[in-house]
Amino acid sequence: MYSILTLNKISPKGLSRLPAEKFTCSDSAANPDAVIVRSASMHDTEFASNLLAIARAGAGVNNIPVDRCTENGICVFNTPGANANAVKELVICGLFLASRKIAAGAQWCLTLKDSDEVSKKVEKGKSAFAGPEILGKTLGIIGLGAIGILVANAAKALGMNVIGYDPFISDAAKARLTDGITVTADLDEIFVESDYITVHAPLTDSTRGVINASSLSKAKDGVRILNFARGELVAENDIIEALQSGKAAAYVTDFPTAAQIGVDGVTALPHLGASTPEAEENCAIMAAEQLADYLINGNVKNSVNFPSVLSERCGKIRLTAVSRTDAAGNIERALSNSGVDVKKTASGEKKGVYYSIFDVDDDITDETVEALKSTDGIISIRII
DSSP: OEEEEEOSOOOHHHHTTSOTTTEEEETTOSSOSEEEESSOOOTTOOOOTTOOEEEESSSOOTTSOHHHHHHTTOEEEOOTTTTHHHHHHHHHHHHHHHHHOHHHHHHHHHTTTTOSOHHHHHHHHGGGGOOOOOTTOEEEEEOOSHHHHHHHHHHHHTTOEEEEEOTTOOHHHHHTSOTTOEEESOHHHHHHHOSEEEEOOOOOTTTTTOBSHHHHHTSOTTEEEEEOSOGGGBOHHHHHHHHHHTSEEEEEESSOOTTTTTOTTEEEOOSOTTOSHHHHHHHHHHHHHHHHHHHHHOOBOSBSSSOOBOOOOOSSEEEEEEESSOOHHHHHHHHHHTTOOEEEEEEEEETTEEEEEEEESSOOOHHHHHHHHTSTTEEEEEEO
């Protein structure tokens, strides 16, 4: 029986994918074997020695200390694409919010509640909230992952010209783009050509502040910026200065900072991107299914720190190993020397982390397991 700690509220439809005969789920589980989390920060969490995995019901893992998890042999999963449609819909909403001053106009209407002749005042005041249509304008997209591709296709369907920047895009991802969408490996082209720019890149050292004073200086005057990915992708003070100077006409963000809230031209939203019941269910279901397959079978899919390794079971016992070196051959030889016949192996590598699966029919002694654990480069060994 595996004990699962749930942080935040996890959709019951997701938790239902963890059968009661094999899993117990609780928001107060002590020394859990695994954790399912949404947005709660785990950076100060102490990990028990029995913790095997953390599943993030969402795409970003900034709230999880991934490097520390790797050092402890803890597999970290995310759910790429599960909330993509929800975010895409809000981005399309953001295009209109950036153009038509809808939020500011709605806020102004509240001031008329107890006024006389509301209709006259509305007709007189509406010109302050005029804005352009998006038809025929150019949208630049930084990052063509699951969300970026959906945004690109939706914007194209709305009559926009679309340019996408992603130096790592695969041929399979390109094939999902609507005809007529331009893909570039030149980031400057996004800023030079676009009337609207939306960012959908992961937050890394290389993407932090990708929208900044320098990049904005290359953009058209009055460019409109959308950020529904991560707040730190846009330099906090640089976007404020761009709005104040007129270089940028609008900034719509799902990750506002204290300095940005209330600034003219900023539309601040409270991280609503994936806040739909459908997205929460999709993320919870994917997280639970990936977690269950890992705990029960040792299979890895959509891990941010372990390589993807999927293998059908064909033996009575399965041994898995996490290591800093390619130890698969040494482990197989050690098992063979101890009288264990390996029927099937599978392994992979990701960012210097190796993960291997061994299926056997023979019992593996505690002495053999301890010997394997003490081998140079081994982070963890598990018998399933």
